[in-house]
Amino acid sequence: MQKFSDTSVGMWSKPTVRRKTKIVCTVGPSTNTREMIWKLAEAAMNVARMNMSHGDHASHKKVIDLVKEYNAQSKDNTIAIMLDTKRGVSTPTCASVNYDDFVNDVEAGDMLLVDGGMMSFMVKSKTKDSVKCEVVDGGELKSRRHLNAEEKVQRYLQPLDWEDIKFGVENKVDFYAVSIVKDAQVVQELKNYLKGCGVDIHVIVKIESADSIPNLHSIITASDGAMVARGDLGAKLPIEEVPILQGKIINLCRSMGKAVIVATNMLESMIVHPTPTRAEVSDIAIAVREGADAVMLSGETAHGKFPLKAAGVMHTVALRTEATITTSSEMPANLGQAFKKGEEIVIVQSGSQPIWRSQSTHNIQVRKV
Missing domain, CATH: 2.40.33.10 (PK beta-barrel domain-like)
Structure with a gap:
């Protein structure tokens, strides 16, 4: 396996072969500096994710500004920005939660x-x-x-969610990842608000509750894409059901031309260890082969000890797996295509920079964000 060094400058040059599967990196204390964001962007990161459950608006604004600075200086690379909405001070016997009801x-x-x-x-x-x-x-x-x-799901966006949403509008982010979506009503409420603000921010629904499953089709239809939040799903469903549901969500998104992200525990061991387990490598490969548009790193890049190595492993495994996919039936729907008069929002590979494509009624390949 190719070795990745945190200190070698030459190692972080842009890959010569473009990877089609996108990598979402959560930015946190381990990676929120200019140097680390630059290295992640040059090595593997396509989307910078900010988990609004951690940090404050000032710290997230700093990261957003750094990503935009990188985008302005890069000639052939663009990093999108995703906000993951919130969904607390503790004592030895008491902990607070930020859910009003x-x-x-x-x-x-x-x-x-x-x-x-x-x-x-x-x-x-x-x-x-x-x-x-x-x-x-x-x-x-x-x-x-x-x-x-268990069996309790928020049915509307909370005040803290709206604070984060307004923060995202002000800072012109590209995506919202919305937590605990039970039905399409929450998605439509948010999209109506964004339309009223006149902003082009796409809504990614996080499928993380068993209560979302009966309305899966309508939820994904209303959204611009879905995230398979396997950690929370595994807490609410029998664990043996999670990989089956992952495949179902990926196939549904592919059939509808929606982006789909597979998240949680993909390289969990690399939070503290410099090399992944073989099972984690297989997990990434399976997600790519099933047709995921993107795979996501959470704690691995947010607060892990080896964020660049984790991103490098994910890049290498995804790229190698893509090289083994030889038939169109194995590849994600629309991956690698240019579009004309399309209304799908997907992650595509085109020209020098692949990125989610915006809705359009004219000839267009990709959107620079």
């Missing part, structure tokens, strides 16, 4: 799953402003971990 929506006997099911709590009782739980499966409760209440 949390107390009203849970009842005694409900199971709460934290950090993708790594910890679980049983609701024992509640008051007007707090919920008392018993620890079922314990662990280290870090700040701003995802919390799932």
